[in-house]
Amino acid sequence: MNLRLSTGPHYLHRESTQTLMLDVIIALVPTTAAGIYLFGSKAAWVLAVAVASAVICEYIFQKLAKRPVRIMDLSAVVTGLILGLNLPAEAPLWLPAVGSAFAIIIVKELFGGIGHNFLNPALLARGVLLASWPARMSVYFMPTRVLGITSAVPAGPDAVSSATALLRPQGYEVYDLLMGNIPGTIGEVCKIAILIGFLYMLFVGTIKWHIPVIFVGTVALMTWLLGGDPLKAVLSGGLLFGAVFMATDYVTNPMLTIGQIIFAVGCGILVTVIRMTKAYPEGVTYAILLMNIATPLIDKMTSRRVYGTVKKHA
């Protein structure tokens, strides 16, 4: 009889990195479906290229670097999908390809692979695309569905009366903001779909409520204090998508709940400030990235009292 010897625990929880990533993908299904419904097949192509590029780049890099190939953990799929959802449907297909390659190779793998990147790969890739090709990245189109055009014909210039819905949220009804009948990136427009994904992740325990709720709540509160419309501020731009799917990235936010609260409040303040000063049409990407950078510091400065001890360890 050949018995295996190992230390306990001898049974582990069923959850693995792969199942967690799968749950995020499931949570992104409503948003993905809404994006494709609203923007048509162009959106589907952008998403497909983003995901394929992310997975292929990860595979090639890990092969070349002689690391174990871990594409089956699905984290590259999540990165690619989130990046794709952050792009305009009219983006040329080289944009998602380059973006995903940057996210995976530069931001993730060169920093040591999964878990070692200090910035969210999809976010930084979006930030880099935004800075490199601002004209292609910050011009948003009205969903083709709204214009009554079902083919993938590029929307005419009159469809883009402003760069983003954010600059004129007063121009849209709350219903349209919720349903996604506004210009924006593929994933950010349909708030209902994002909320369904959020509830799914809460229900299966993928994420906790703190970061999204406090992030969005801070934006609402600050906007109200500064005389804006909190509801429209919450429903405009990439705030909900960012708060639910990007600020909650485990790797790049603090470990302790108290740290996550600080992180979320920081994100909320930065978004409001960037939006108010109109330095960029949309502040969510840079706000989260800045708080990603602050995460090691927050982790260092927060602690909790260990059982049986009196003094806090700083």
Next chain:
Amino acid sequence: MRLSFKGGIHPLKELHEGKDKSMHKPIKELVPEKVAIQVDMHVGAPSQPIVKKGDQVKVGQVIATAVGNLGIPVHASISGAVTAVTNRQMLGKKASAIIEITSDGQDEWVELHPLGDVETVPADKIIQQVKDAGICGLGGACFPTHVKMSPADDKKIDTIIINGSECETFLTADHQLMLEEPERIVNGTRAIMRAMNVKTGVIAIEDNKMDAVKTMTDAASGREGVSVVVLKTKYPQGSEKNLIKAVTKREVPSGGLPCDCGVAVFNVGTAAAVADAIMEGKPLVKRITTVTGCVKEPSNLKVRIGTSFQDAIDFAGGFTEEPGKIFAGGSMTGIAAPNTDVCISKANNGIVVLNKKDSVVKSPTGCIRCGRCIDACPIMLNPQKLKELCDAGDLAGAKKRYIMECCACGACSYVCPAKLELSASFKEAKDKITARGV
């Protein structure tokens, strides 16, 4: 209201903690043909064998005497001839000194010296009787019970907790004991309370054993100072520090013992053994052990100390399929057995057989900082950070972050989606820190 503590997990929730198979199986007694009794079962110096090959012994006869302050004697668990006094590989790291006895089939006891009823026996005689009976903590720690019952003069104990939480997966031995023999547990509780001059005795049981709550409440009714509390089903509820927090809201100070916060904790099985020692004069020669997993008839066995795993498994009907791993205890902290010749010690509350498929160890991947280990830690440590420090060899840093407080419950390893061996690393680091005096 269900008492509880912060942190912790609910392991194998989808399998009812793995307890279904053996739950409510009546206790069956197993008297084996041969036993191999370790003399180093308890915490403290191993006992000194006083028999040699060829000696005839009766059940309950002392075969090894206590050594040192923490020492307790060891007794023959079957009657017959001593067939070997030697060293043999058991569950410990190194081979253990054992005394092997082959049965004469008589199961004849030595003359017993009961003290009498727990309510009337002189309180000052109880502790010596407990020591002479070779009783140590039957929950798994095997700390000598008489030592726990004799705290230093400056430690004032006001509460005794009798631990019936049985939070470990797969085990149902304590549960069945509470169902079948609640009187023994309550008698033992009263004996301990009287010996330690403590007015409050609390029997703590998790809410997945409400039938045991009822039997224990009935048995405790009318008994002075004894009450039953219900705990939330959560792991590691039965770990001393967490149990004390849940029941009394107190915390054992860092580096201290339960007596430093006025509490002493005893397992229900230990309490029952104390009752036997006082009322019947019987030393600890048997205990209840759950045998479950891939065996034909998962059971709760009353086994003699020194029964081999093979005998216990055969008594439970044998394997249902080829075993891949066998461990002593529950799946969270159980110790894997190298073979089935190892024997049941006083600490051994369960034998769990896994098949080949469930024995596969998943290889670890990278930490994704999900924070599940932090939520799981019942001691409020930061396992993620500690693992980083341990991997980097920074033992001083780990110590500064209270790694020595880790209770090795394994909750962090259980929840880790990257399958990192967190608690195993911490145990290794703690051993190194102790050995090198970092």
